[in-house]
Amino acid sequence: MMQNSITPDTIIQRNESRFLASALGDETVMMDIENGDYLGINSVGTDIWELLKHPVTVKDLFNQIADLYEVSETQLTSEVNSFLQKMLEQNMLQVITP
Numbered sequence: 001m002m003q004n005s006i007t008p009d010t011i012i013q014r015n016e017s018r019f020l021a022s023a024l025g026d027e028t029v030m031m032d033i034e035n036g037d038y039l040g041i042n043s044v045g046t047d048i049w050e051l052l053k054h055p056v057t058v059k060d061l062f063n064q065i066a067d068l069y070e071v072s073e074t075q076l077t078s079e080v081n082s083f084l085q086k087m088l089e090q091n092m093l094q095v096i097t098p
Contacts, residue, residue: 006084008059011096014052018091021049032091039090044069045083055096058084 006012019039021030026043041049051064066076087093 006058006088006095008057008062010058011055011098012052012058012061012084013055013094013096014049015092015094030092034091039092044079048080048083049092052093 018034019030019032021028023046024040026046028041028046028049030039030041031037032039047068048061048065051061056064062076062080065080066073069076071079084093088095
C-alpha cells in the first residue's frame with residue numbers, strides 16, 4: 001500500500017510500469033496504461049520525472065532540483081511537495097521501502 005505522505009527521507013521512484021511517457025517539446029505527455037487517462041506535465045515536472053528514473057530520497061531530489069533552478073527554498077519546498085503529492089495521488093510514484 002502506498003503512503004499518503006512523504007518525508008525528506010522517503011525513497012521514491014517514478015512508476016514506469018504504469019505509464020507510457022513521451023516528450024513533446026520540453027513537456028511530457030503520459031498515459032496511465034491501467035485506466036487510459038492522459039496526463040501532461042510541464043518542463044519542471046518533466047525534469048522531476050527524469051530525476052526520478054532511479055530511486056532517490058526526497059531530500060536528494062530537492063537538492064538536485066535546487067541545482068537546476070534558481071528558486072527560494074520556501075518556493076522549492078512548497079511547489080515540489082505539492083507536485084510529489086499529486087504524483088502520489090495519480091500513482092505516478094513508487095515509494096521504495098528500504
